[in-house]
Amino acid sequence: MRRLSTAHIVMNPHRCVACWACMDKCPKKLIGKVGFLGHKHVVFKDADVCIGCKLCIKTCPNGVFSER
Numbered sequence: 001m002r003r004l005s006t007a008h009i010v011m012n013p014h015r016c017v018a019c020w021a022c023m024d025k026c027p028k029k030l031i032g033k034v035g036f037l038g039h040k041h042v043v044f045k046d047a048d049v050c051i052g053c054k055l056c057i058k059t060c061p062n063g064v065f066s067e068r
């Protein structure tokens with residue numbers, strides 16, 4: 001299962017500060033939370049439903065998401 005990329009988007013979870021602003025913006029609600037060893041960050045829960053709308057790129061203040 002892909003967790004860090006979809007057909008349209010790649011993410012760099014190391015840049016994520018867990019503000020969760022992107023989660024509500026994703027129209028397909030495929031962005032989820034994960035946390036290990038004190039670093040909480042986003043993951044793609046269901047990469048296959050991504051429509052490539054790029055709202056995640058526009059929303060994230062830390063450049064976590066980018067186009068493939």
Ligand code: SF4
Nearest residue numbers: 016017019020022060
């Ligand atoms: S908007 Fe960016 S920094 Fe905030 S939770 Fe989403 S990916 Fe992480």
Ligand code: SF4
Nearest residue numbers: 026050051053054056
């Ligand atoms: S491109 Fe759109 S559908 Fe895909 S993860 Fe980003 S906000 Fe969600």
